[in-house]
Amino acid sequence: MTDDGQNYSMFSSRLLVDTVGDVTDEALKASRLKDVIGVLAGRLFNWGQRKSLFPLHLGIKCCALEMAAAGASRFDAERFGVFFRSSPRQCDVLLVNGPISKKFADPIVRLWEQMPEPKWCIAMGECAISGGPYFQSYNILEGVDTIIPVDVYIPGCPPRPEALIDGFGKLREKIIRIGAMPSHSRLESEAPIIIGDI
Amino acid sequence: MAEMWISMGPQHPMTHGLWTLKVKVDGETVVDTEPDLGYIHRGVEKICESRDFTQITTYCDRLCYASANTWSHAYIYAAEDLLEVEVPERAEYIRLVAVEIQRIASHLMWLGAYGPDIGNLSVMVWCLREREMMMDLLQELGGSRMHYNFPRIGGVKRDLPHGFALRARHKLKLFLDRIQEYEALFDESTVFLIRSQGVGYAKPEEMINHGVSGPNIRAAGVNHDIRTSHPYSVYSELDWTPAVERSSIKGADCYDRYRVRVEEMRQSANLVLQALDKIPGGAETYHEPGDPKILGKAPIRAPEGTSGSHHFEDSRGESMFYIAGGGEGRGKMPYRVSIRSPMFITIPYASKCMIGYKVADIPAIMGSFDPCIGETDR
């Protein structure tokens, strides 16, 4: 976020923040306090990120109804902190639940770009994993991982709501293992999890 | 304020599915609208040309995912017309039970999605809770929660399981009392009445000319229903009347469409209860799958030049299949499958209905037409 051109006022607060920041950083590092805070706060913020995963209110096809059923009273996904928001700015999980047609390819990439950084993508249902029953179609991409890096695959057509909630569970495991790293730096180090094989 | 185009884009809480409604807005009132469909067009008609007749039912389940059974039955009736197949009486009754339970589930999904459109979230969770009951019943028949692949050409995949009639009667009676809960939340809430009455007028003659049918046209005080005007299956055996709503003079508004669908839910529940009583051979006798009582003989090839078509009363309107025989594999696969989606015709009409109303009325009007984009984009 270094938009240098942006100088808010005569007195540049950015300069102040930088200098104060560096000085305190050195002091903390010298006194090893930075490690203590790093470890303890790391656990706390990791718990925070794990316990509140906001998926985007995006319904493409049949899996959207299973997503709604997961949010309803029988399989209450909100028990695990899953709270559907409808603006990509406020979400951290892009739950892709249907086939991606050529016409919807760039809107969904735009949605993925609009989401703030520690973000994950869950491919729910066969259509999102590999184009599903429409893999031969002239208008459907074979799976959402052709355009967006996917973290968790949930097979099923449509997967049951319990599988969706288990998918969020798998995502939480990934977060506790590798922490909430930004998605671009996550690409190589982490193989995507496929439900059912571990 | 100058008029500006807002695009209620593919991803939008109002659109139940993916489509864009470009709205020209002058301040708060809507001046012009233009729908843009095709975001989940997956070429089902092209794929069906290289699938044989039994494989196509799975694609038809996934057309309109809120009412999978009605669509697979619509295809099966057209295929039976193409292959000239006789369906045993008991299979017709079982199909009627499956279709009507699916209609209740589809209307419940609509009511659940209509609540948040107007601002009330608790009705969505209540309706999905009842829909789970209906899906349990259909899961006993078809095996999975949403896409059942239940009908076969010439009959049904499997007979009513043991105790199905008992559970179905219990659940439907419980459901009939639960409808009072929704009516309390909708009818007795003054806020809902303000938001839905006098909004989104549509006259019946204008609607039928635009090709709109189903609950949307019955809301305008006309009892047009494919099940009565062009009776198929065993609807003529059971005594029921299509749910018709006394609309306003300027035509049906959102409130009437809501009333019609709630009435239809009650009516479908009664239809299923009647069918379970009148089913030939009794609801408790169980026939093995493939038994001639529930599955008639059916050829697997359709010679070139033959064609079959069937109009079907889907929960959203009049759906139809036209199949031309004689495709690949010496006729094993159809040459052309054409699908009439009621919502593909209703959405452009509904978006024209919004002109003149406020921006806040767009979800109310669009939601009351119950769009299901899966079938629209095929």
Added chain:
Amino acid sequence: MPVVSEKTQQAAAEKLAEALGKMEGVESSVDVRTSGTQNRPIVNASVSPENWRKVAEELKNKHEVDHCSMITGIHWPESTDKTWEVVYHFLRTGIKNPVIEEGLVVPNIVNFSKVKGKQVPLEIQISVKIQATRTPSLASIQDIWVGADWNEKETWDLVGIDFEGHIGMRRVLNPHESPVGFHPLQKQHKLRYHGFEEMYDDAQGFMRKPVDSSRVK
């Protein structure tokens, strides 16, 4: 449940079929669908492309066919007598606006068993065959039945049959930037992996046993 009797429906269908038959360039017949508890007659007519517009107006004004259900475009490249065919499906529903008495709308409930003349609901299927041309086109019926508007757009978008006089013809289902001549439902376009053996051979990714290498799964 009062249902329209087979006799009246059959009689009405014959009357319409023979009225259509009289118009030039039209052969019409009535065939009966037997599925379900009641046989239902369908008025079947095949019209030559030139006077299709006249038949359409005739249907709408004289026979009060008020609902255009579906328009299907079919591409017959190998068949001899036609290379393009458009199949229209209509329904005569006999819907009238409900009458209004002292500010109150009285819903008009039609009792189908006592329905007569133009009120009898009918299914009509009309097929128009177009000979071998690279640019098949037909008269548009958008202004007669507004419901046919988006059906025609979809037929042009998917099959490539143009409709003269259609206002605002555009692609509705395919992406707007798809190539100009691309109409997917024409037979020369094949599906991805069409007739592709090895796609099915090792779909699971492990080598096939030699014994069934020839068989297509």
Added chain:
Amino acid sequence: MASSDWLDIRGWTESLIGWSMDKTHDTLPSEDIDLEFTISRPEWFLEEPIVIGSEINLQSGFADIQSSLEAFFISTIMCTVVFTTMMLTLMVVPYIERKFIARLMDRIGATTSLRSLWIGEGPSTAGDWWNKLPMGMGIPIGMINRALNSSFGNDHHLETIDRVGNRGYHGIWFLFPGFFQALADFLKFATKEHLVPDKADKLVFEVAPVIIIATTIMCYAFIPFGPHIWAANPELSLLFLMAIFGIAPLGVFFAGWSSNNKYTLIGGMRSAAQLTAYEIPLLITVLSIAVISGSFNILEIVDFQIENSDTWNLFMLPLGAALFLITMIAEVERIPFDMPEAEAELVEGWWTEYGGIRWGLMFAVEMMRAYAACILFAMFFLGGWEFPFEDSLAAAPVLGFIFEKLFFIIPGIVVVLLKAWLLFAFFVWVRASLHRIRTDQILEFGWRYLLPLSIVNLAFAMYLRLEIWTGNSWPIWVPPVITIVSIALFIIYAIDEDKDALEYSRRPYNTQTLDKAYPGSRRE
């Protein structure tokens, strides 16, 4: 004598600060210190040496500033005390919202707990994270963990236990399932990337949330939590509070305008229109409270209800209570008046473009404003920190003695918080059962109905204060009569069975928008 209870935090801080100031004053040296010193210059410069400094008496110098120093320290401490009570009790508000609306929706709602800080997720756990602490600080934590795991039956082959297999020791961490969901949300917001849309007006985009947050927190300076727990108590605290409460719509409008998105533009304008439409009835209702209680100071209003008139204003001004509730729901933009943040057509209304910490803070501020509204209602209408039926219960023949002791033990703040939380539950109940009203209907309802009604309410309050008030209490018959009459009126108006509407076989209703809209009326 103003009502008071033993939890006299203000008194303790005053005495502590006073004592410490006197102590420092005494320890300072009392004799004068001669600070004069001269700078001598070489003789050839021919001028006298420069004399700087003067005599200072530290004690007298300190005595001059002692009073202002005391005031400064007292107000800082009280501000922190009030802010921490507000923030801690605020944790309950999202808990009520998420759990109560889930239960109304027949769901379970969030069940996150601090216990999951400790145990892992399914098979994968955090491992021995404490060994990463420097200088061996982690070893004791490891030992404690192993001891607890082994003594409470967890197989401690894993450092941190896995969620599925081990219910184990960490039971008390399972306190209030779902209570810490709001904390988890906020921590996640804090670690989110900060996105600013490039064509947005950066400065206003950053500053707008600050306006909303700052003004809302400033309101809490004037809201007393108990007889002695308040940060500032100016003479006209009510006016000051209402003024600050009214600034937030400005921030909302800036946020909507600056994020350069059509949805937020409409959302921002809608919120500005709605909040101004509901500001005036709110102020008039609050004015009627000040009129009937005879003062603009919130503490005195509560004391008026407890000491002077001994009846809650709710029973004197029921219409005012209803108006205050409705206008507060509109001010705080909750469901029936939720148009600016309308889920359905505006995606998220004016905060669509905000993500990360700004949105998290605005999420918290929404809760704070609703919480402030609930506390204010408790102060104005429900008699602040007086237990319901406190006097009559205390005067009861036999049990009176126990009640008296009980009322003495329970501090005022507990009663205030209970009332506020119950009122917030009412807000959530309204949110679960009503739909969203359209913007023009909201504005029309605000201008046409709430404004005249609030003026009627003000006139009634004036009449009560001038004519009926006997100097030290209301005549005994006045509160019951007003309450019964208003309940009767409410029932008459609530029953909207409309004869001619019934035969339309529809549910009738009679709230009028443009014209009398009974079912069928718009069927022209």
